Amino acid sequence: MAKEKNILYSGIEYLKGVGPKRAELLKAELGIRYFKDLLYFFPFRYTDRTHFVKIKDILADGISVQLKGILIEKEIIGGKNKRNRLGARLKDDTGYIDLIWFQGVKWLKSSLKEGQEYIVYGKVSMSYGKKTIVHPEIELLNEDAIKRNVVLSPVYSSTEKLTKNGLSSRAITKLTYNLLYVLQNEIIKDSLPEYLLSELKLISAKKALFYIHFPKNSNELKLAENRLKFEELFFLQLRLLFSKISRKKRLIGHKFSSLGKYFNGFYEQKLPFELTGAQKKVIKEIRIDLKRGIHMNRLLQGDVGSGKTIVALMVVLMALDNDFQACFMAPTEILAQQHFFSIEKMVSGLGINIAFLSGSVKGKKRASILNSLSEGSIDILIGTHALIEDWVIFKNLGIVIIDEQHRFGVKQRAKLWRKGNKYPPHVLVMTATPIPRTLSMTLYGDLDISIIDELPPGRKEIKTLHFYDSKRPKLIKFIEKEIGKGRQIYVVYPLIEESEKLDLKNLEEGYENLLHYFPRPKYQMSIVHGRMKPADKELEMQRFKKGKTQILVGTTVIEVGVDVANASVMVIENAERFGLSQLHQLRGRVGRGAEQSYCILMSSFKLSKDAKERLSTMVRTNNGFEIAEVDMRLRGPGDIEGVRQSGLLDLKLANIVQDENILRAARSKCINILKEDPKLELEKNKRLKDYILKNKHLFLSWGRIS
Ligand code: ADP
Ligand code: MG
Numbered sequence: 001m002a003k004e005k006n007i008l009y010s011g012i013e014y015l016k017g018v019g020p021k022r023a024e025l026l027k028a029e030l031g032i033r034y035f036k037d038l039l040y041f042f043p044f045r046y047t048d049r050t051h052f053v054k055i056k057d058i059l060a061d062g063i064s065v066q067l068k069g070i071l072i073e074k075e076i077i078g079g080k081n082k083r084n085r086l087g088a089r090l091k092d093d094t095g096y097i098d099l100i101w102f103q104g105v106k107w108l109k110s111s112l113k114e115g116q117e118y119i120v121y122g123k124v125s126m127s128y129g130k131k132t133i134v135h136p137e138i139e140l141l142n143e144d145a146i147k148r149n150v151v152l153s154p155v156y157s158s159t160e161k162l163t164k165n166g167l168s169s170r171a172i173t174k175l176t177y178n179l180l181y182v183l184q185n186e187i188i189k190d191s192l193p194e195y196l197l198s199e200l201k202l203i204s205a206k207k208a209l210f211y212i213h214f215p216k217n218s219n220e221l222k223l224a225e226n227r228l229k230f231e232e233l234f235f236l237q238l239r240l241l242f243s244k245i246s247r248k249k250r251l252i253g254h255k256f257s258s259l260g261k262y263f264n265g266f267y268e269q270k271l272p273f274e275l276t277g278a279q280k281k282v283i284k285e286i287r288i289d290l291k292r293g294i295h296m297n298r299l300l301q302g303d304v305g306s307g308k309t310i311v312a313l314m315v316v317l318m319a320l321d322n323d324f325q326a327c328f329m330a331p332t333e334i335l336a337q338q339h340f341f342s343i344e345k346m347v348s349g350l351g352i353n354i355a356f357l358s359g360s361v362k363g364k365k366r367a368s369i370l371n372s373l374s375e376g377s378i379d380i381l382i383g384t385h386a387l388i389e390d391w392v393i394f395k396n397l398g399i400v401i402i403d404e405q406h407r408f409g410v411k412q413r414a415k416l417w418r419k420g421n422k423y424p425p426h427v428l429v430m431t432a433t434p435i436p437r438t439l440s441m442t443l444y445g446d447l448d449i450s451i452i453d454e455l456p457p458g459r460k461e462i463k464t465l466h467f468y469d470s471k472r473p474k475l476i477k478f479i480e481k482e483i484g485k486g487r488q489i490y491v492v493y494p495l496i497e498e499s500e501k502l503d504l505k506n507l508e509e510g511y512e513n514l515l516h517y518f519p520r521p522k523y524q525m526s527i528v529h530g531r532m533k534p535a536d537k538e539l540e541m542q543r544f545k546k547g548k549t550q551i552l553v554g555t556t557v558i559e560v561g562v563d564v565a566n567a568s569v570m571v572i573e574n575a576e577r578f579g580l581s582q583l584h585q586l587r588g589r590v591g592r593g594a595e596q597s598y599c600i601l602m603s604s605f606k607l608s609k610d611a612k613e614r615l616s617t618m619v620r621t622n623n624g625f626e627i628a629e630v631d632m633r634l635r636g637p638g639d640i641e642g643v644r645q646s647g648l649l650d651l652k653l654a655n656i657v658q659d660e661n662i663l664r665a666a667r668s669k670c671i672n673i674l675k676e677d678p679k680l681e682l683e684k685n686k687r688l689k690d691y692i693l694k695n696k697h698l699f700l701s702w703g704r705i706s
Contacts, residue, residue, distance in 0.1 A: 039179060054094045056095045068118070090120055099120065103135070113140075120136045121138075191231065255292070263320075269349075279310065279311055286311075312328065325373075327399075370392065466601045466603065467602050487595065488569075493573045507555060514551060527552075556582065580631040583614065
């Protein structure tokens with residue numbers, strides 16, 4: 001054991017072919033300090049050198065081939081500016097090919113031997129039937145060379161600096177080869193339990209590490225990749241799930257043991273509509289959580305318009321029934337106010353005291369709210385970021401609802417956490433940005449998730465159309481018609497100012513243009529963008545909300561949660577410039593009333609392949625989860641909120657999109673293991689326990705503050 005440890009932690013300078021200077025470089029450029037680091041520095045691709053091509057079979061120009069043959073002649077050819085090159089000819093039993101080098105001519109001339117057999121690898125160029133390879137790799141054919149070459153040959157990522165100093169991918173290949181030679185008789189401890197390996201038919205760590213560098217064929221490569229990807233995803237899951245268990249054990253929370261007059265009163269007298277099945281299911285999940293006296297940290301996902309607000313309200317009432325206060329936080333003043341007014345209306349007559357607080361509430365009014373809050377006479381506080389300032393003190397805060405979580409930073413959430421007394425308040429975070437299920441189970445492995453996957457009945461599907469700019473006259477007519485019916489229209493632009501490089505129709509130009517077709521005083525327009533003062537923005541929004549203007553021209557500031565039921569058309573200009581989830585969010589601003597709603601995607605004629613797919617996805621479906629899946633496939637998971645903190649991107653080999661099956665397997669194994677052995681005390685799980693002890697720093701639960 002000790003020996004194994006020693007050898008993997010030998011300094012890289014002790015590896016044959018490295019030495020102090022190269023060791024410095026490897027450390028600085030690639031972070032490789034020990035043998036172990038090089039062992040885990042995997043190739044990023046392979047060139048297929050599993051077989052030799054016969055010279056006569058080379059038919060196409062520009063392909064890379066590996067040949068085997070006898071060097072029959074070589075000569076230095078004088079070139080322009082006295083630049084000599086070396087020409088040589090290689091022959092196999094089917095024909096011959098010319099080889100040319102411009103560099104290292106002298107050295108090559110003296111070392112290449114006519115009449116000897118060589119392995120040659122390079123890109124062929126053909127002209128008039130004459131076959132040539134410029135700057136081929138060439139190596140004397142012997143047993144060692146065969147071993148190293150007749151495989152899927154690894155290609156390592158190198159840096160310019162490394163290459164300049166003789167550490168090209170090829171050189172790294174040699175080092176890795178030396179390393180594996182040294183390790184071949186050493187024990188390399190496996191981090192996965194034996195029984196797991198045999199259950200899943202995974203190869204050992206040692207075998208996998210050897211195969212991943214020098215697979216003899218695609219099967220070996222596959223075995224190695226499978227094993228190593230599984231390992232990565234498994235330990236990621238173990239980290240998340242193990243933290244979750246310990247969080248549950250550690251964190252006691254307020255116990256909302258009973259429902260009383262608020263919840264029941266609301267449910268029996270005030271509920272404005274029948275809840276959907278999904279809403280009921282989610283309320284039940286949360287109810288069970290809150291009864292247990294364990295801290296709740298839950299994410300509520302539901303597409304735009306799925307009715308998260310009423311769920312949140314009913315959860316708030318559970319807190320009130322148990323003599324706790326609740327707060328409800330939204331990312332913008334507009335949204336917070338919207339929640340305030342609608343909730344106030346919904347609970348009127350139940351004897352509940354609600355207050356609104358934001359940065360704009362000042363002076364006496366603020367002082368009085370703060371006072372009542374700390375005395376406990378305010379039951380529900382609704383507002384913006386202002387709620388988490390230190391001077392906001394609750395008497396007995398039981399639960400915090402956070403709407404549209406992606407607008408809040410981790411720090412802000414941590415601040416909230418400290419607002420409870422005795423125990424931290426329960427946290428319910430709501431988001432309308434659907435996260436692909438595969439991702440959310442990984443990402444939020446240590447968070448509980450509830451999903452509303454059903455829209456309230458009677459909602460008409462939003463019709464989505466894609467128009468090229470040439471159809472603008474049609475668009476104008478359409479807007480005119482809808483306004484004629486009394487509807488209101490959003491028009492959204494990606495930019496505020498004209499960018500010279502990207503010839504985009506910007507907001508102001510678009511606004512002018514619309515004014516031309518929809519002149520005052522017959523029509524009225526609002527304009528909203530990020531550079532406006534908040535008060536002006538607010539005023540314009542309110543005018544639109546109250547129906548005083550028919551068209552709201554804006555940038556994506558209107559994206560989040562604004563609720564204007566009478567707005568039935570969302571026009572998105574330069575739609576090709578928006579990401580899928582943003583398009584979907586924007587579309588969600590319409591379709592809130594009873595009328596048929598439309599989303600019109602305007603774009604130029606020239607579209608990239610991805611842009612085409614984004615737009616056609618929008619036209620095809622309204623389902624947020626489906627859209628999220630496509631989005632993740634197109635962009636990769638890197639841009640999805642929370643992925644970075646989760647460590648999901650630090651994976652060397654696995655890719656959570658492409659390796660979904662492995663991810664599922666890893667997760668379900670992990671769940672089963674922890675179910676049977678939550679503390680990992682069984683002898684058979686010793687390796688897992690060891691992993692956790694060794695990697696304690698990775699087990700900080702970031703979920704605690706999400
Ligand atoms: P979101 O999930 O986007 O926050 P909201 O909570 O704002 O959605 O709900 C959208 C609209 O649907 C609101 O006008 C709300 O009153 C209505 N609504 C919510 N649940 C139902 C239901 N079960 N039946 C009918 N209408 C509902
Ligand atoms: Mg909402």
